[in-house]
Amino acid sequence: MSRIAYVNGRYLPHAEAGVHIEDRGYQFADGVYEVCGVRDGKLMDETLHLERLQRSLRELRIGMPVPLPALRHILRETIRQNRISNGMVYFQVTRGVAPRDHPFPKDARPSLVVTAKRLNEGRIAAAVASGVEVITLPDRRWARRDIKSIALLPNILAKQAAREAGAYEAWLVDADGFVTEGSSTNAWIVDREGRLVTRPAGPDILNGITRRVLLEAARREGIEVVERPFTPEEAKSAREAFISASSAIIIPVIRIDGQPVGNAVPGSTTLRLREAYSRVGELS
Numbered sequence: 001m002s003r004i005a006y007v008n009g010r011y012l013p014h015a016e017a018g019v020h021i022e023d024r025g026y027q028f029a030d031g032v033y034e035v036c037g038v039r040d041g042k043l044m045d046e047t048l049h050l051e052r053l054q055r056s057l058r059e060l061r062i063g064m065p066v067p068l069p070a071l072r073h074i075l076r077e078t079i080r081q082n083r084i085s086n087g088m089v090y091f092q093v094t095r096g097v098a099p100r101d102h103p104f105p106k107d108a109r110p111s112l113v114v115t116a117k118r119l120n121e122g123r124i125a126a127a128v129a130s131g132v133e134v135i136t137l138p139d140r141r142w143a144r145r146d147i148k149s150i151a152l153l154p155n156i157l158a159k160q161a162a163r164e165a166g167a168y169e170a171w172l173v174d175a176d177g178f179v180t181e182g183s184s185t186n187a188w189i190v191d192r193e194g195r196l197v198t199r200p201a202g203p204d205i206l207n208g209i210t211r212r213v214l215l216e217a218a219r220r221e222g223i224e225v226v227e228r229p230f231t232p233e234e235a236k237s238a239r240e241a242f243i244s245a246s247s248a249i250i251i252p253v254i255r256i257d258g259q260p261v262g263n264a265v266p267g268s269t270t271l272r273l274r275e276a277y278s279r280v281g282e283l284s
């Protein structure tokens, strides 16, 4: 079955779908995006993703491309037309098409693109079962990482460096020596006292939807949570470490810069939280 993409009002064969060469997303990365998980044909934490999309758009003064109920419908229709039961829906809004010029165009209409794909469940299951390795690298991104911008050049360079080092993810380290987050994931440790530690939300990180749901899941599980920055050295001597994102929820980290975390096997709190997520995350 061929894939279908939604582009500005039309559902098109994926291979033929495209935006104009003067779309500001293409020319300036002037846009934002969301990735929402799909489980059993339902959207995971849809409301939180839509709220974050609207916040990102507001911060950049880009309008909503369609009213919210229409967007909800388009997401479902894209999932339906692609017959996705377990996968992801990607949606991107840019400032629209206009002659190339840096200032905001006066009358451009925001562009909306939506695609959906199946999850590589085997790959995720393997990563969860074995745990993965991360490397640490300097964080070279801009100062507004709370906006889910499509400008991801430092993120992709970091991910590529990780892959070339045989690692799954890169943890980015700020100028003060603290981990901010992964190139496409939030970063967590379980400290020696069994407390769950992750960096507080703010301009330095993307406030992951999975991060938010996991914080709630941890509290409900009675796991003590501390939102504070941690260093790579602390992480290397932590009991457990893991990464979170909508695509895979939680993946255990068993090695950082080649050094084992704990016994270099997925940690019990990590796996417990992965279970707990499904009880707190919302399907709609």
Ligand code: PLP
Pocket (backbone or CB within 6 Å): 035, 155, 181, 182, 183, 184, 185, 186, 205, 206, 207, 208, 209, 210, 211, 244, 245, 246, 247
């Ligand atoms: N941090 C970054 C830089 C990301 O790109 C992502 C996801 O794409 C996340 C964190 C995790 O966010 P979420 O849980 O909303 O998928």
